[in-house]
Amino acid sequence: MSVPATAEGLPAVPESVRGGYARTWARRVGRIRESKPALIGLGVIAFWVAAAALAPAIAPYPPNANDMAALAHPTPSGAHWLGTDHLGRDIFSRILWGARTVLTVAPLAVVGAAILGSLLGLTAGYYRGLIDLVIVRACDIVLSFPVIILYMIILAHFGSSALNIIGVLTLTKAPIIARIVRGLTIELREREYVAAAKMRGESPLYIMLVEILPNARGPLIVDMCLRTGYNVVIIGALGFLGIGLPPPDPDWGGMVKDTYGMMSVWPHMALFPCAAISSLVVGFNLLAVGLREIGLRD
Amino acid sequence: MALTVARFVLKHLAFLLLTLLVVSFLVFTLSEFSPGDVARKILGAYATQEQVEILTKQMGLDRPVLVRYVEFLGKLAAGDLGNSTRFKVPVQDIIWTRLANTAFLAALAFACIVPLSMLLGIVAGMRESSTLDRAILIFSTVVASVPEFALGVFLASVFVVALGWLPGTATLVAGGGWSIASQLVLPVAVIVLFDAGYVISMIRASMIEVMQRPYIRTAVLKGMSFRQVVVRHALRNAMINPITVILLQINYLISGVVVVETVFAYPGFGRMMLEAALFKDIALVEVGALVAVGVAVMTQILGDLAYMLLDPRIRA
Numbered sequence: 061m062s063v064p065a066t067a068e069g070l071p072a073v074p075e076s077v078r079g080g081y082a083r084t085w086a087r088r089v090g091r092i093r094e095s096k097p098a099l100i101g102l103g104v105i106a107f108w109v110a111a112a113a114l115a116p117a118i119a120p121y122p123p124n125a126n127d128m129a130a131l132a133h134p135t136p137s138g139a140h141w142l143g144t145d146h147l148g149r150d151i152f153s154r155i156l157w158g159a160r161t162v163l164t165v166a167p168l169a170v171v172g173a174a175i176l177g178s179l180l181g182l183t184a185g186y187y188r189g190l191i192d193l194v195i196v197r198a199c200d201i202v203l204s205f206p207v208i209i210l211y212m213i214i215l216a217h218f219g220s221s222a223l224n225i226i227g228v229l230t231l232t233k234a235p236i237i238a239r240i241v242r243g244l245t246i247e248l249r250e251r252e253y254v255a256a257a258k259m260r261g262e263s264p265l266y267i268m269l270v271e272i273l274p275n276a277r278g279p280l281i282v283d284m285c286l287r288t289g290y291n292v293v294i295i296g297a298l299g300f301l302g303i304g305l306p307p308p309d310p311d312w313g314g315m316v317k318d319t320y321g322m323m324s325v326w327p328h329m330a331l332f333p334c335a336a337i338s339s340l341v342v343g344f345n346l347l348a349v350g351l352r353e354i355g356l357r358d
Numbered sequence: 359m360a361l362t363v364a365r366f367v368l369k370h371l372a373f374l375l376l377t378l379l380v381v382s383f384l385v386f387t388l389s390e391f392s393p394g395d396v397a398r399k400i401l402g403a404y405a406t407q408e409q410v411e412i413l414t415k416q417m418g419l420d421r422p423v424l425v426r427y428v429e430f431l432g433k434l435a436a437g438d439l440g441n442s443t444r445f446k447v448p449v450q451d452i453i454w455t456r457l458a459n460t461a462f463l464a465a466l467a468f469a470c471i472v473p474l475s476m477l478l479g480i481v482a483g484m485r486e487s488s489t490l491d492r493a494i495l496i497f498s499t500v501v502a503s504v505p506e507f508a509l510g511v512f513l514a515s516v517f518v519v520a521l522g523w524l525p526g527t528a529t530l531v532a533g534g535g536w537s538i539a540s541q542l543v544l545p546v547a548v549i550v551l552f553d554a555g556y557v558i559s560m561i562r563a564s565m566i567e568v569m570q571r572p573y574i575r576t577a578v579l580k581g582m583s584f585r586q587v588v589v590r591h592a593l594r595n596a597m598i599n600p601i602t603v604i605l606l607q608i609n610y611l612i613s614g615v616v617v618v619e620t621v622f623a624y625p626g627f628g629r630m631m632l633e634a635a636l637f638k639d640i641a642l643v644e645v646g647a648l649v650a651v652g653v654a655v656m657t658q659i660l661g662d663l664a665y666m667l668l669d670p671r672i673r674a
Binding site for chain 2: 097197200201204205206207208209210212213214215217289292293296297300301302303313316320323324327330331334335337338341342344345346349
C-alpha cells in the first residue's frame with residue numbers, strides 16, 4: 061500500500077533557459093493537454109466566449125424583441141430553438157447576449173481585484189511593519205462582510221448598475237488576492253535576485269513589480285480562474301435577486317428571476333438560463349482544478 | 359493553557375468590536391453621503407419638500423454626522439434599534455425571529471454538510487488519483503459550481519414539477535397538504551450541495567497532503583492495515599485545516615442563504631435584508647448589516663480557536 065507518487069511531489073526541473081519566455085510559455089500551454097479537467101474547462105469557456113463574441117451575428121432575434129405569436133406556444137420549436145419567455149422573447153438569443161454581459165463584467169472585476177490586491181499584497185509583504193498590519197487588518201474587515209449584504213447596502217443607497225457591481229466585486233475580492241500575494245512576497249523578498257536588485261539600487265516599486273510579482277503569477281493565475289467563476293455566480297445571484305444589472309438587457313440571473321414562478325407550466329424558461337450559467341462556472345472551476353493539477357504554479 | 363485561550367478570546371473579541379465599530383461607521387456615513395437625504399428616503403419619492411424638511415428637523419438630521427453617529431451607537435447599546443419602514447414595526451420585533459429562522463435552516467444544512475463532506479473528502483484524499491478520487495473530485499467541483507438559484511431550479515423542476523414529491527415553497531406555514539418538514543427538504547438540499555462541494559475539496563486536499571508525510575509511510579511499513587493508518591494517524595492531522603474552513607463556510611452560508619430563501623420564499627434573515635434593501639429601509643439595513651458582520655466575525659474567531667485547540671504547535 062504505497063502512496064502514489066504525483067508529478068507535483070517530484071522536485072521541479074530547473075529551468076536553465078532564461079529568456080526563452082516564448083518557449084516556456086508555449087510548453088506550459090501545451091501541458092494543458094495533460095489534464096482532462098483543464099481541457100474540458102477550457103473548451104466550455106471557449107464556447108461561451110465565442111457565443112458572446114458572435115452574438116450579434118448568430119443570434120436569430122434581437123434580445124428584447126417580442127414575438128407575440130409565439131406566446132401561445134412558448135416551448136422550443138423550429139422558429140425558437142430554446143423557446144420563448146413569458147414576454148415572447150427568444151431564449152436562445154437572450155442567452156447569447158447574456159453571455160456578453162457576464163463575460164465582460166466578471167473578468168473586469170477579477171482584473172480590478174487582481175491589480176488592487178497585488179498592489180496591497182506586495183506593499184504589505186515587502187515593507188512589513190505597521191503598513192503590513194494596517195493592510196492585513198483592513199483586508200480582514202472587508203472579508204468579514206458577506207458580499208451580498210455589502211451589495212445590498214450599496215444598492216439601498218446608490219441603486220444598481222454594472223459599474224457598482226464591478227466596484228463591489230473588485231473591493232470584496234481584492235483582499236483575498238492581497239493575502240495570497242502578501243504570503244508569496246514575504247517568501248520571495250528573501251531571494252538572491254531581490255537582494256541583487258536592491259544592490260543595483262532599484263526602486264522598491266521596480267523590485268515589487270518586476271522582480272517579485274512575475275514570480276508570484278502561478279498561484280495568482282489559478283486563483284483568478286476560481287475568482288472569475290465565483291464572480292459569475294455572484295452576478296447571476298444578484299440578477300436573480302432583482303438587484304443586478306438593470307433590465308431589459310438580458311442577464312442570465314435576471315432571466316431566471318422573471319420566469320421561475322412559471323416553472324410548473326413552462327420549466328424551460330428558467331431551466332435554459334440556469335444550464336447556461338452553471339456550465340460557464342463549471343468551465344472556470346474545471347480549468348482551475350486542471351491548472352492546479354498540472355502544477356502551472358511554478 | 360486556559361490563560362492562552364483567555365488571552366486569545368479577549369484579543370479577538372477586541373478585534374470583533376473594532377470591526378463592528380468600523381462597519382457601523384461606514385454603513386452609517388454611507389447613508390449620509392449617498393445621493394438624496396435620509397428623510398427623503400424614508401418618506402419616499404411622493405412626499406413634498408415641506409414634509410421632508412419637517413421630518414429632517416424631527417429626527418434631528420440637520421445636526422453634524424459625528425454627533426448623530428455617537429447617538430446612534432448609544433441607542434444601539436441601549437437596545438433601541440429603530441423602526442423598520444418596510445415592515446412597519448420596531449426593528450427588534452422582526453430581526454430576531456427572522457434570524458432564528460435562518461439559523462434553523464443553516465443548522466440543518468450544517469448538520470448534513472459536515473458528515474457528508476468529511477466522508478467523501480477522506481475517502482477521496484486517502485488514495486489520490488484513484489478512480490473513486492477522480493469521481494469525487496469531479497462531483498464536488500461540478501456541484502460547487504452550480505449557483506444556488508440554478509440548483510434550486512434544477513431540483514425543483516425534478517422533485518416539484520416532474521415528480522410532485524415536494525412543495526416548491528418553504529413558508530414555514532403548514533398548508534396545501536405539505537408539512538413543514540417536507541418544505542425544508544429542498545432549501546436544505548440546495549445549501550448542502552453547494553457548500554459541501556467546496557468543503558469536500560478542502561478536506562481532500564488536506565488528506566492528500568497528510569498521506570504523503572513520512573510518519574504515515576512509517577505506519578504503513580510497520581505493517582499497520584491501511585484502515586488503521588487512516589483512522590488512527592491521518593484523520594486528526596487532516597482535519598485541522600478543514601475545521602477552520604468549515605467554520606468560515608458560515609460566512610458564505612449567509613450570502614447563499616439570501617438566494618435560497620428567495621427561491622423558496624423562506625421567511626428568513628436574508629430575504630428580510632433583500633426586501634429592506636429594495637425598499638430602502640435604512641434602519642433595518644443598518645442593523646441587519648451589523649448583525650451579519652457580527653455573525654461572520656464570530657465564526658471566524660471560533661474557527662481560529664478550533665485551529666488553536668487542535669494544533670498543538672500553535673498552543674504552546
